[in-house]
Amino acid sequence: MDTLLSTSIELNKVNILLTLLFSIGWIVIAKPLQLYHNSSIRFALANLLFALALLLDFRHPDNPTLFLWVIADIILLISFIIYNLALRHLFRLTIDPKWFSSMIILVSVAYVLFLAGWITPETVAVMSLIMVIVVMLATLKMKFNALHAAFSANIASILCLADVLIITMVASKLTFWAFALPLPQNSLFFSPYNPSLMLWMQVVLIILINTTAVGTTISRLIVRMKYLAEHDQLTGLLNRRAFQAQLEYQFSLFQRYQRPFSILMLDIDYFKLINDTFGHSAGDKAIVHTARQLKQQVRQSDLVARFGGEEFIVLLADQSLTEAKLIADKICQSLSETKWADAADPLTISIGCVEASQARDPDQLLKLADDALYQAKANGRDQAVMAGSKVSYLT
Ligand SMILES: Nc1nc2c(ncn2[C@@H]2O[C@H](COP(=O)(O)OP(=O)(O)OP(=O)(O)O)[C@@H](O)[C@H]2O)c(=O)[nH]1
Structure with missing residues (x-):
């Protein structure tokens, strides 16, 4: 095994471990600490699914049918959807049923078409990536608007940095793959064949997205505490x-x-x-x-x-x-x-x-x-x- 491949495998293990640790962290925030239970559980689930997607993707060289690899991309997409839902819960925003059901339908259709052998794994992967970008753009817009309503544009921008980087990374991956590299040697997502730079970026992004999510949760908590300190509970008027x-x-x-x-x-x-x-x-x-x-x-x-x-x-x-x-x-x-x-x-x-x-x-x-x-x-x-x-x- 060449050094690049073994480094990539090690980095992938680090990424899986990191997402699992963040998952546990969110469960601690949700359960013993009882902080924003619904959104924290969703952040935990998003991390868990992300870890699962990485694990399946990691196993891809052993699987010539690419079945696990396609599932990995779909799970990855679902984890971004759940991340979006976690933020919606955090900001108490209603979920647009049309938006949500169309995402689920698209994912299911892609999966069924792939299983039926009507579309190639490459097409499913491209669809998944495009949907990840769509989901993350919607998430970014929602998150920035919600944060900007409570904080300055600078703070809102800092807390949205990880989301911008993820969109950039996925978009560049898509472009990179679409124009340059054939599959399966170069999996779209985080495969052991990927250059280690990409995997280092992934380590940074996993840390960044989770720490800014913690920052967002704490900032919501501060806003809530400030509100409770200044308002009467019964009427909602100033105290x-x-x-x-x-x-x-x-x-x-x-x-x-x-x-x-x-x-x-x-x-x-x-x-x-x-x-x-x-x-x-x-x-x-x-x-x-x-x-x-x-x-x-x-x-x-x-x-x-x-x-x-x-x-x-x-x-x-x-x-x-x-x-x-x-x-x-x-x-x-x-x-x-x-x-x-x-x-x-x-x-x-x-x-x-x-x-x-x-x-x-x-x-x-x-x-x-x-x-x-x-x-x-x-x-x-x-x-x-x-x-x-x-x-x-x-x-
Ligand atoms: N239900 C309810 N009662 C309250 C609350 N805070 C104070 N009270 C009651 O409001 C009543 C105020 O009564 P008083 O100060 O005698 O005044 P009043 O009966 O409105 O008489 P006047 O002001 O002279 O017209 C008291 O019985 C308090 O217990 C509250 O948050 N909820």
């Missing part, structure tokens, strides 16, 4: 802490550039009675209903947060106190006109309104909004009161 950070930022902008804004502090009326009459989960439903109504009544650019319990807070960008009062009245009206449960009366809400210019700092702004809310409750509830109005709450 108090995140709102306060935004409020401080907006207040600093107001002080520097005099960009006006107003605050609405809102509290559902007689909420304890709702809990006592209909139960706690109905109370939760009332809170979710109110959150939705609030979102609907304000602009996309405004901030809506759950301040605690049945209390909400809204930051209206570029709105004066009188404009904020009009929006608050609209909120009161919309809530009293929509049903939140079949057997219950519509909810009512009391609102305190304040403008940034009325306070010297964010804490005082919140205090003024709270005082105005207090007054709205005292005035009989289901109404909005502007800060600075006379407090008439008698205890």
Whole structure:
């Protein structure tokens, strides 16, 4: 056996070992660590199938019928499809059934035609390679768009590097084979006859694709943790802490550039009675209903947060106190006109309104909004009161 061949065989063994190790790594991520279970299992399966394809391809010289070699290419294609599915799960993207079923049909047709002896193994291989490129191009587009939605273009590009390299490698293999070398001495994919450079590239790519997949999973985890730290679980609105950070930022902008804004502090009326009459989960439903109504009544650019319990807070960008009062009245009206449960009366809400210019700092702004809310409750509830109005709450 010449040295090139024995080096290639050794490198192939390294590749198989690597993919098996990554498979185990993904299973550990999915099972004991319980991180993105569905996608991690798919990453494990993709690696496992990749290892199997390499193993079959590796055995190809012993198999003059090329049967194993064709199966290896098809398994390889399936492993790329599963890689695509893993990423879809990770990014919570729906699977386009048309796209998916057409891939399965194409693979099955190629396989059946080959078994029936209608097409040559070379044709199956070319079909498999073209499909790998199509699958990987679709994967690359999906992955980049999903990452770019959460991170900068640079980070998204780095995490997509391995996918670009795989497409380049497969495309160059296809071109190389199509124009230069006859089969079976030069298998399309990773055979022991391949130059060791290709196999070294494969080692690098296996490591790169798995580490960037781990990086993608961790980046998803960071995005999720950031979301959980800043949002209220029940309503999905900003939580108090995140709102306060935004409020401080907006207040600093107001002080520097005099960009006006107003605050609405809102509290559902007689909420304890709702809990006592209909139960706690109905109370939760009332809170979710109110959150939705609030979102609907304000602009996309405004901030809506759950301040605690049945209390909400809204930051209206570029709105004066009188404009904020009009929006608050609209909120009161919309809530009293929509049903939140079949057997219950519509909810009512009391609102305190304040403008940034009325306070010297964010804490005082919140205090003024709270005082105005207090007054709205005292005035009989289901109404909005502007800060600075006379407090008439008698205890
Ligand atoms: N279902 C549910 N109830 C909550 C939640 N957070 C706070 N509460 C309840 O909300 C109720 C608030 O009651 P109060 O502060 O007395 O206010 P209220 O009954 O709305 O009366 P007014 O504000 O004066 O109109 C309490 O019973 C809390 O236990 C929650 O997340 N879900």
